[in-house]
Amino acid sequence: MTSTDGLPAPLRGIVPPLVTPLSDPDTLDVDGLERLIEHLIAGGVAGLFILGTTGEAPNLSYRLRRELIERTCQQAALRVPVLVGVTDTSLVEAVELVRHAAASGAHGIVSASAYYFALGQAELFDYCQSLATRSPLPLFLYNMPALTKVRFELETVRRLMEIPNVAGIKDSSADMIHYHHLLALARQRPDWTVLMGPEELLGESVMLGGHGGVTGGANLAPQLYVALYEAAAVGNVEDVRRLHAQVLSLGRIYRIAGGGSSYLRGLKCALALAGICGDALAEPFQPLAGTERERVGQIVNEVMSWKVPAPTRLRSKTEATP
Amino acid sequence: MTSTDGLPAPLRGIVPPLVTPLSDPDTLDVDGLERLIEHLIAGGVAGLFILGTTGEAPNLSYRLRRELIERTCQQAALRVPVLVGVTDTSLVEAVELVRHAAASGAHGIVSASAYYFALGQAELFDYCQSLATRSPLPLFLYNMPALTKVRFELETVRRLMEIPNVAGIKDSSADMIHYHHLLALARQRPDWTVLMGPEELLGESVMLGGHGGVTGGANLAPQLYVALYEAAAVGNVEDVRRLHAQVLSLGRIYRIAGGGSSYLRGLKCALALAGICGDALAEPFQPLAGTERERVGQIVNEVMSWKVPAPTRLRSKTEATP
């Protein structure tokens, strides 16, 4: 394993996609963010990924995005690497945000592609190449076709792997067959990272060679996901089955409201009930209320009662910046 | 027909979705914009719609979007109303842009919805209501499900029609059945505007009661689209057939390159070949070149040779601001 400026290559473990704690739709919940980051680092995560889909990035104002980057880097204080999502429909704005991330001390960026128009593969390559060329930070590709309208096809990934600054891929497609092909491709570049998005697929993706996961539920229960990662990394199938079942069970909070924002609303509600941060969302999404909130509470109580092994080792500033 | 501050209600005629003339991917082609606006007003258009899909709005930097708004309003000089697309994933940024549009002298805004996440109908309503409430300008809904992932369902439109500041809808879904239902709904509010997006459907939409079209090809040949609109408005089926066939024929320029940006690249190439503005596009799109460019040139030459009736009356400042 090599490492550049505090970023292991490949990056292994759980890199949670942080929710963006808000006190109202356009105001950062500064205390909640602090608590969330400490909760995650104490839980053994291998990095922090802000401004992804789970972070509601596209729905936030640019001012708030910049503030979040600064505060996260300060709070993380080099104990774990910070990755910043910069997916934007405007490449000019994306580059601006990359520069801000670099100046704030982030370790890498994560980018899909302009997502209003449905890009072709050549345009997808151009977007990523253009961004990688102008980025002082390593770039991770973000495969999220349901929301960006385009999948990173294997040939496109292969071409992007030739750019040294492109460091890996986070696959949120939930297409496990595609993931296996991405893993096979990654063997051609040993420093290349392949991370799984959907937490329901974390166990098998790591058992079959993946490097870790960007799993939303880790905001709530980081130790559970770290334990699942670690069991999978050593091929302990029994533990994987048990912890995977717990992850599936936790996931009931994502389906309570129904609709495209159900995941975000359920997760933020759970974090509020667990005392980590408030449940305000950027417009036009609304917090859960009433019986839906109560059902999340019941599941959170269950989750809190589970015995989960402690992470085998806590990530420290020393480890992350050799 | 009533009118508020220079904006007829309903708004009738051709309101072209302006391309954004660029001299490089992040620089406005100021002279090109001036020529384009004069070309359109001379062609008899009923308004100017900037920063729509044809305007590559989501791919432009915010700085450039603001500059385009200012210069378009200045150049139009109240001769025709100016509508500004403000669709944004962040409602905060959308509101900022609305304020800039209002301060610059625009007459209305056009908005779909946050388009990264797939909104449900309740969220779509919330987004539009929130924007309408904060907008000093009338808001036109923009139905573009292929790119925004959500369709304005009839019940959502019906509820939004109850907000006085919501002035109409531009339907770019190419779903003619849905369009007919929207038209039927519009009869409940006589000042409400229903405009057609795809130019291939302009003739029939107006013959059956629609108010006009936001037709991309009008950038190149405004008189053709105005003539088609006028023939349809008076129910001259023979002329509609003939002009409609010309519109279809012109549309060959949109399919030369293939892929999602083919329309934009073909249209900008045609405008460059016609001497109106350059063919630079915002990243990651590239201008057409080589034989593709030559084929566009042949079609442009054909189009230029067509005899099209002059608009029955030129729109004037007087007419637009009673």
Add this chain to the structure above:
Amino acid sequence: MTSTDGLPAPLRGIVPPLVTPLSDPDTLDVDGLERLIEHLIAGGVAGLFILGTTGEAPNLSYRLRRELIERTCQQAALRVPVLVGVTDTSLVEAVELVRHAAASGAHGIVSASAYYFALGQAELFDYCQSLATRSPLPLFLYNMPALTKVRFELETVRRLMEIPNVAGIKDSSADMIHYHHLLALARQRPDWTVLMGPEELLGESVMLGGHGGVTGGANLAPQLYVALYEAAAVGNVEDVRRLHAQVLSLGRIYRIAGGGSSYLRGLKCALALAGICGDALAEPFQPLAGTERERVGQIVNEVMSWKVPAPTRLRSKTEATP
């Protein structure tokens, strides 16, 4: 207009896609079929199309399909041409059905393509060519991509137009832009027929050059659709608007139940309430009941009260077989 064996070329007017009257899920309602056919011929239709989507063809047993073909041809008794849908996943079974149709006295067949696998354009061409070659009857293409998973692309249609036995196309895609391109293509073969599927698009399709419609609502109210066709054919825009609004209004019966079978269930319920045939459906579809049935009844009562002009001329055996 030329004509072959009783089939005009092109075929103009309303060719309703007959529901299949059933007394139970696998038994033909023989009396209902007789009443339906007489109702349609009295209403001025230009032909009868059985075993289409509206006829629930794929859900019927082959025994019942053959019986329906025989009885329909007998009852029509050459007064109007009979077209038979033979779309099948197995080309062998399709050919069998074509032979049965020819032997029973049908005038043409209508075929999409094998619809279990998603065919490519080359395979779609092969399927249709193979069927046309073996068919003693003229073949109409059936463009129904939502159910067959493949669209007849223009180049495929162009190639199929070179086969003399391929007589036209019925476009049920509801994609009006594609329809316009099909119409433009059809000008290359003057005997080629282009029919519209969705009744909401009948008026405009005929005004802009189409030859007629295969409109489901004509089972209930054939005179309404014939009147709309005739107004459109002569370019009477005022009448088209009025009759088109009635067609839209009738269409409320299709959306009462919700779901993919809502159209079929609503239409059969209406026919039962109008005393034409029973409302049994092939499995797994169920007739409407309770308040849904009552709401259909209210709409049927409205429809029955409309004044619709009589067809300008009744189709007769003489006309259909010159």
Add this chain to the structure above:
Amino acid sequence: MTSTDGLPAPLRGIVPPLVTPLSDPDTLDVDGLERLIEHLIAGGVAGLFILGTTGEAPNLSYRLRRELIERTCQQAALRVPVLVGVTDTSLVEAVELVRHAAASGAHGIVSASAYYFALGQAELFDYCQSLATRSPLPLFLYNMPALTKVRFELETVRRLMEIPNVAGIKDSSADMIHYHHLLALARQRPDWTVLMGPEELLGESVMLGGHGGVTGGANLAPQLYVALYEAAAVGNVEDVRRLHAQVLSLGRIYRIAGGGSSYLRGLKCALALAGICGDALAEPFQPLAGTERERVGQIVNEVMSWKVPAPTRLRSKTEATP
């Protein structure tokens, strides 16, 4: 493990979806079928599944389907259970085929749903319930939403599990998250079988609790898939990784032609080159030829050179019918 009439419950292991050997598009390759069945039984498979998607079932004539059922049951001679796909758009025809399968000595049937219309969940339930009620053989559900237009949602599966005659599900959706939820549901009925369709997902599905796979590549290399199944069943992650990589590598034969029939054409070409059966396909599909055929040949040669462990135990008539 319980067993009824030779069918273990749950059914564990590899149950290959047999190609249908053809000597021409409507003629069974009787010798090829015999060789194929012996090849599979020698390879250690746990059952034979005929008339599935891989078997081109919907494209075959009914006469040929019946012949295939008879000959397969005869040749298998109770050494392994025979499952018969009976998915049909017409429930009447499906029931006919079930009866033929039962009379021929098959052990179970596999059914999706009527697939021309897009069924709702209630209709999907009705179809399966109706078929299960009339079937003398246990019914396995077939989840194939890409081709049937409807997914078996969890609540629908839960309701169908209450019917004793519904024995399990084959999930060909390639949606691994859904598969995990199906597995969790299956714990409520210990005799219920959950099989994986896509072979790229076989290893992980069995490691995480699934019972086996219906893997197309097993037609060519049954021992490879049986070995992968057995490694996964005992949690041997190292062997799973290695054999899984071989399965992915073999899968190159499916993508050589491109398009929806590429899988079928590649697989049949490989079987022909391996001397098992001919490569004729039912219309409208065509065998591979030229350089495409050569590329398949190279991959087949590679596959043949792999060392694969022998199945730990050969299935015998004794084992299958205790």
